[in-house]
């Protein structure tokens with residue numbers, strides 16, 4: 001196993017620091033399963049213009065919200081900003 005992996009590549013592997021997410025359903029399902037297990041993890045949203053750390057359950061909530069165009073729109077500092085990477089925080 002690698003120390004860095006994408007959640008959809010190893011869906012059974014417990015999430016920990018080193019796990020990256022893409023926007024696919026498998027990655028979101030891995031996050032959801034972790035929250036349901038009671039894991040207390042945080043996620044780093046690495047943007048062009050900075051970074052935010054949010055709870056994993058907030059991430060799952062945002063990804064599951066079909067009423068917004070872009071899950072992370074509230075975190076963007078301007079129209080130029082975009083999320084570059086999403087991964088489990090080292091805390």
Ligand SMILES: [Zn+2]
Pocket residue numbers: 006007008021022023024025026027028
């Ligand atoms: Zn994925």
